Amino acid sequence: MAERQKSKDLSVGPGVLPEALERAWLTRLAWHYDQVNYQYLGCALKRPVFRIGDSKRKLGTWDGNRRTLMISRSHILDHEWEAVLETLRHEMAHQYVQEHLGLGAAAPHGKEFQEACDLLRCDPAAKAGSAAMGKLEDSAADKDRRLGRIKELLALAGSPNEHEAATAMRLAQKYLLKYNLEFEDLAGERDYGFRYLGDCTARVQEYQYVLSNILQEYFFVLAIWTYSYDPSRDKPGKRLQICGTKQNLEIASYVYDYVTGASEPLWAAHKASTTTKKKLRGTRLQYLAGLLQGLKQKLERQKDTLEQEQGLVWVGDTRLTEYYRNLNPRIRSVSGSGVARSRGYADGMKDGRKLNIRRGLSGKARDRGGLLDKPDGGRQAN
8 A cells, every 4th residue: 555645735724624634634544544454353354434523522422323434623733643553443443342252242342342442552531642652650769779870970961071971971871771681681571562653754864764763772762754644734754753761761852852852953053153155064954864973973983992991781671662563563674865975974973972961851852743741631532
């Protein structure tokens, strides 16, 4: 099934929504339904009729008598697309119990429904506040002194003293590695979840792939670019999903925020300092790809030092891998062409090798959609 769809300018504006936009939503919901049905249920369900509803109380409903699956218009407009997909899977679980298991509408949230939700990797008690994120409960680990020390070191990496900043960054990486090694040695139960970073992007650029690889290689999460959608503009695309423990998700999220926030000012400074009357030395995408590659090389050198001098070697978290593959059972690898290796790319690599992750973790991350940091549990899916 082709993922791309042609669309005119159907952007949401003041007043009544264009009918064409709502038709596009129905098409996109049907596309995601087919993907979920194939990925998690082996095409066990028959596609229903989709409907955009007016309800502001119910996020979605499944009507077995009419074979209709409704998603609320306000839900699509007010929440990120991943939350809408969580509601879609929740209603598919109702359909699975009624049509595939043949249990009718009895016990809509009983044992069979719970099992259907497990199959569809969705929350049986889906709410707008918990959707789009594998919600993790607060625990005593949040107050772990070692994790607090890592946060302090990342804050110190903002020191104007270059040597002090680099030392703080190395120590933060060391403590983060030891922190995860100790948890792995305990072989106890670890609580895993996921969250989404950034916005829906029509095309994932090379620097974005490198950044997701940095999070995966050095910050103890697993990353994947998943299908997403911007319903306000009818634009399909991809969005970055990371999986890990609550603590590692928090740190990886702030690393992502810092690096993406620092990249544009660095590009602006490079542009101002290298532009001549003839032409700019390298494009923005070339510079950013080099910048992230330079940061990756720096982190790799620090990792090698920890292995050689301290004997600290991370071989991976098998339980996280199991969680990740359960969440994404049909992973397909893709490759694409990179940017040209211009002088701008080389300049970016040079700046990237000097970059320290220096944002303190005690502050708030940027709000990227309203559900990650500001849960609103007031409305439920049926």
